[in-house]
Amino acid sequence: MARILLSGPDVTELERTAVAEAFDSGWIAPLGPAVDAFESAMADRVGRRCAVALASGTSALHLGLLAWGIGPGDVVPTSTMTFAATANAITYTGATPYFVDSDPETGQMDPDLLARAIDRLHVEGRRVPAVVPVDLLGRCADYTRIVEIAHRAGARVLADSAESLGAVHAGIPAGKHGDAAIFSFNGNKVMTTSGGGMYLTDDEDAAARVRHLATQAREPAVHYEHRDIGYNYRLSNLLAAMGIAQLSRLDGMVERRRARREAYARIVAEMPGVEVFQRVGDADDNCWLTALVVDPEATALDAAGLSAVLTAAGIESRPLWKPMHRQPVFAGFPALVNGVSEGLFRTGLTLPSGSALTEAECRLIDATLVDALAERAAAPRWEEAAP
Known part of the structure; x- marks a missing residue:
């Protein structure tokens, strides 16, 4: 008997058909109508103005921080109980992750410790432009308190909701908390696109910046023109088609x-x-x-x-x-x-x-x-x- 997995992918004929239709449409290369439709469906699902489909949840974290100008010299408090991708994404920008411990009942970032950490960093003269809480095992962090603490300190909140699509906190769905949020569609998540992620925000400028950076930062010119360092972080049209089918079954x-x-x-x-x-x-x-x-x-x-x-x-x-x-x-x-x-x-x-x-x-x-x-x-x- 095959090994029983923690969280194997749940795929059906619906997903097979969706991918086949995308394949037959000729939109094989990254981007295409399925990507647009997936972004629109996900934004509608969580009540966000903007959604950007990306190659992974990690890339969504990375670009979300870059869109806010976060880089060397910045300190970004984040949950210590998380997968390494959260902290890795912070280091990709050149910023320093600051690990905050957990509430004993939920394992989520402890808001009281977060407040103490930010106060300590400000006393030290450190810049704290953002906080990245993590939704642990499918439960939203305490955004009621975390967002208030962060905003009072002049920091924005990027919610790492990689694990929590479909969850709710205080009547608000995962993905809508904070100034921006991310999802992961890795093979072991509640819904999957094989690999993939999503950046969600109501800030149209930030979303446009993420889109720009994710497509190698190509400028709108007939030739290839680049003013920024870019990344190959966009989700493919085929995988987005699978995502639409999965979202309908969420x-x-x-x-x-x-x-x-x-x-x-x-x-x-x-x-x-x-x-x-x-x-x-x-x-x-x-x-x-x-x-x-x-x-x-x-x-x-x-x-x-x-x-x-x-x-x-x-x-x-x-x-x-x-x-x-x-x-x-x-x-x-x-x-x-x-x-x-x-x-x-x-x-x-x-x-x-x-x-x-x-x-x-x-x-x-x-x-x-x-x-x-x-x-x-x-x-x-x-x-x-x-x-």
Whole structure:
């Protein structure tokens, strides 16, 4: 049996047909009518004035920062509990990422720490033109507070919503928070274009700047004229056609991911020391990935042991993100930490959550999880200390 993935792509005949039609139209090279239609559909979905389809979520972050003139000498606070792409994009501009630790319940950027970090940087005389919060595992960050804190300090907010398409915060959909936002359509996201991303904003000038930079910064001339360093960051017409089909199925895919989370919640409901991460207040999340938090002080189980059992059964699992301030590549970069993200890295484990999981795969996952939890819960605590 093939390995059961955390979040495999959910594609159907609808996507195959959409790509084939784009192929047959002759618009094979990047850009074309499907790109325009995808941008329009996504802007309508989240209520933004502008959307720019790009090669990845990382490229959307990179160009979004460049459009604001961010570069060397600038400091950009961002979440420490995230994938490396967020911090990488900041460094591409020449700016310095400043890692801010997490709220213990949600794992999101802690707004109080963010306020302290910005105050500290201003006292040091550092320029803080932007903040990049990250929506973790399909839950929006606390934009109600983060945007207010950032704007009060004269900083704009670029929301890294790579994981949260379809989620909502305070009645506002992911992608509409902050001064601009980005999505990722990587193969493991809620919806995919194989690879791809989107930049979203209400600032038409910023959107135009992103479009310009993404197409090698070519000037409007008959010959090739360039006044800026540009990038080959645009999404292809074929992939955009796939994106349109995926977007039409988004709500159903989110519903299936939520059903998977509900199943996990039922399994661990009576298990001391094991809980579904971000479970409280998750009604507006897209449930991109469901994770368990395992407290080794309350049970004879730990996250690593549970992962080993799942792996032996051919089921993929993964720890929560290793914090950026603990990554070797970012050693020595500034950070304001409270230990929450490191604790979640030790105790958190993400489980298969994809909308394409079959009934048979779900049964195997659930049975393996039930057996592992029951066996470890029955084991005496002293076994954990045995050599």
